[in-house]
Amino acid sequence: MDDAVATPRHPQPPFSSSPGFGTPAYPVQPRRGPVPSRAGFAQHATTATTATGASGAGSVLPILLPAQTLRPVAFRTLTKKHNLTLTSSALALLATFIGKFCGTGWREESLAERLLDEVAKAWKAQDGGILVEDGPDKKLSAILKSLEPCMLAGRVDVAKLSRTNSFSRNPLSRTYSLGRQDSQSSLGVAGLPRLVYSTTKKTLETVAGDASLLPAVQRKTAMFRNRYNLIHQRLLRHESFQTPSFASAQPPTLQRSASSVTAMSHAYKITPISNLLGRSGSSHLLLGLLALSPTSDLCLTDLSGSVVLDTTYSRCVPEDGAWFCCGMIVLVAGTYEEDGSNNSTLGASGGPGGQIKGRFVADTFAGPLPEKREASLGINHDSRRNHIDTSLGPAFGWVDFLGLGSEKAVGQQMRQIRRRILGAPRQEDDQAARRRTRSKIAILGECHLDSPRTLEAIRSILRIYSATDQPLAIVLMGNFVSAASMAGSIQGGGSVEYKEHFDALASVLSEFPRLLATTTFVFVPGDNDPWASSFGAGAATCLPRQPLPDLFTSRVRRAFTQANNDHGSTTRPDTAPGAAVWSSNPARISLFGPVEEVVLFRDDLAARMRRNSLLFPKLDAATPAAADDDGDQQQQQQDTVAIDTRTARKLVKSLLDQSHLSPFPLSLRPVLSDYASALSLCPLPTALLLCDPSAPRFCVTYEACVVVNPGRNSSMFWAEYDVKRRRAEIREGRF
The missing domain is CATH 3.60.21.60 (Purple Acid Phosphatase; chain A, domain 2)
Known part of the structure; x- marks a missing residue:
């Protein structure tokens, strides 16, 4: 008896897609060799093969597609449809890819528009952001490389794309399935991104290129400029530096509230050092880097210039609450005096961009305001x-x-x-959970x-x-x-x-x-x-x-x-x-x-700060009664707070205020x-x-x-x- 015939004793075997097996019907894999055909169907097979070859992948004629020619289509698809911004380098990369895999039919058959739509979807799926660019991580190149095996006759084969995506792993998908063993990572210097603050985009950007132990001189100056920009934008976000609707004409002064410097009724305004020229006798608040001039004078430097500081009658806020050393970025409040002194041009030119004439009589020193994480x-x-x-x-x-x-x-x-x-354990298994956590x-x-x-x-x-x-x-x-x-x-x-x-x-x-x-x-x-x-x-x-x-x-x-x-x-x-x-x-x-x-x-931060810190003069009280009151108050504060505790607070505030x-x-x-x-x-x-x-x-x-x-x-x-x-x-x- 033929095996294909069903009998009561020998039932016909079920298909592979039957629920009895519980297995899906996988697509038939292509044969390595040609399928033998009957003689009567030879002509029909030849015609079908010719028709398939006319629209197959081999019929795509690669072209050199200029980026400017592709720009209108890319703008219509990426910007208007997906709200993405395309850079010039990314546009050139897309033009090369479309010209190679879409060929001459990129415009007439709308092949480029469909391909750009798939690129935009893949970019959003990887949280690439609004700006489409091929940065140091080569994210756009990786997307195009994953689309290469899915291209068929200038189009993206949806079946291949879905099958590829099901086996490929999203770079961020591992994060969502982390367990206890993957929640801890130790990062050294080589594993951290190199970030720099961009004053045009108002954000931090990754530095392109490899790091070097002997870089150009411009990298050394950019290091201090980046520190200044980070602290400056942090201060401008603080509410003490935001001008109210009804501002007072009285200049603000640095005051202490609790453990930080705050504004009571006036908003602070930072004045660039170059703007001090021609404004002798006026009070200002400066933000700059403490440094020594070539003539060994203490000066304050920002991105616009530098000025010599006079610390004869200066005090720090809070009193004895932080160390101020050369190399730190500080806030200095005082009065500018353009008296013709400090006219030496040793090592720097005068005027804007260099050391300005005169001196800045500093009244108050304070560290930049911190910001919580x-x-x-x-x-x-x-x-x-x-x-x-x-x-x-x-x-x-x-x-x-x-x-x-x-x-x-x-x-x-x-x-x-x-x-x-690390969540709170339940009461019934409190001790066991504490042992496990x-x-x-x-x-x-x-x-x-x-x-x-x-x-x-x-x-x-x-x-x-x-x-x-x-x-x-x-x-x-x-x-x-x-x-x-x-x-x-x-x-x-x-x-x-x-x-x-x-x-x-x-x-x-x-x-x-x-x-x-x-x-x-x-x-x-x-x-x-x-x-x-x-x-x-x-x-x-x-x-x-x-x-x-x-x-x-x-x-x-x-x-x-x-x-x-x-x-x-x-x-x-x-x-x-x-x-x-x-x-x-x-x-x-x-x-x-x-x-x-x-x-x-x-x-050894504390020892280095002690050796190089500025020494401020101790100001005498106006009246003996006030001197006695201040002395008693300071004695009480010193008794309540131990010396080691004051040193610890001083070190922590000096370090974290600098964010460095x-x-x-x-x-x-x-x-x-x-x-x-x-x-x-x-x-x-x-x-x-x-x-x-x-x-x-x-x-x-x-x-x-x-x-x-x-x-x-x-x-x-x-x-x-x-x-x-x-x-x-x-x-x-x-x-």
Whole structure:
């Protein structure tokens, strides 16, 4: 019996698309060889083949399509239909692609219009923005490359396009499916975008081209100009610098309200230095960079010129609340006197663009007003409704500061992941949830591995975390030796001794394999660590500096590999394996994309600011009674606030007001100009983990930014930062 005939005992087999199989009917794959045809259908097959070839892909005749010829069609499709703006370089790229794949029928058959419509849809799907350009990320080139296999006879094959999109992954699609193991990223200098402020577009742009260690001289001047532009636009957004409808003729003065400088009833107005010419005896508010002139006079410099400062009767606001050093951008209020002094043209020409004549008698010095991270990113958090509005305020919400997505692109999705992972546990499983949720970062500062006391302190701290709740990450900051390594000194030693110190650390870490298999260790170098210490001899080297060489850290990396092999299978599947991250200085830890940004930095900031700060004269009181009252009030304030607390607040305010990690001249702290954007603190991070042995240990919150300094680790002091509560504390242990 024929198998195709159905019988009661042998039913006919179902088709492949039957619900009994539950499998879809896939399209038949094309044969590699020609299908044999009957003799009677030979003529019909030849005719069909000829008709198909007339409209196939081989019939497209490529042409050289000028960009100006394509411009009207591109404007009608992209601008009017999709509200997109096309640059000249992108138009030329599209013209080349359309001329190659659409050929002579690009206008008559509307092939170009259909192709541009698909390009616009793909551009919007990838959140490319309003401006269509082929930037450094080559996003437009990637879209056109994905459309090449879908082109058939000058048209986009919808079937191939849908099939390609189903297998291709959106660059941002990974963000929406992040889990616990993907919510943390350690970023060094090489992984951060190089951003510069554009005065024409009023936003931050990515610098094109590769960075260089020896760039042109213009890059060095652009570094200070970028700092000035960022602070200037930040001040203009502040309500104290917005002129009211009914302005008073009385000039405003800098006043103190709480911990910041605010306006009471008048709006401030910043005067360019070049506008002081011919206005002798008038009061002004200047914004500029403190610097020394070629004649060693203290001067203030902005983009229009510079003027010599007279600080005989100056005071700072708040009193003894911040340090003011050369290299910082400050607000200075005072009176301009054009008395014919300071007419020297040494090193600069007079007039606009150079040093103007006369002097500016400064009355008040103040740092630029800070701005919270939410305000810089355009976020308004409604605590009543637990809702975040990302559509308020002129801010940098669409700027990708970390290379992980902008705030307005992925911020809302990342907050949902944060609430799912670090959300408040329920009452019935409170203790179990607290064990599962790891939200703490431990910071160990100034870990001198050549000291046995430091190694014993590290062992005791790791024993504490191994027995209790394991942290999310452990940060070990340099200097890792007490003296400069490979600098020719006996105390610092050479490369062999330096590697032996890390081998000793590896033996300590190997005692806690379960902790190594579940925790990320981040190592931040200092000035005494190679290779910078070999020529710096412990002095201030260039920032940012590279990670420690792999030559000295092989034993530590081997300890992590062995721990992951032995205990990696026993950990939870949603936990990332342990790793040793050798980061640069400074470095950043990104938690949940742009939602949480933690900056790691090692430098002796307090000591450098003390050495180079301006000394303001102490003004005498007008009457003895007033002097007694002021003296009693100051004595009460000094009694209530400890000296270490005042020093910590002074350091934090001086640093965060500048929105920069190294607000010093290049003669004090050299900076690689092409990597200067890695030192920027715009917007303010959620936490700044600072290791400064010259300052006391502290945990200070300023403008919603948590600043932590653990100090030295030799006495078993370390700091803990809780990501969930955004709080920090200094911890102390015993050997």
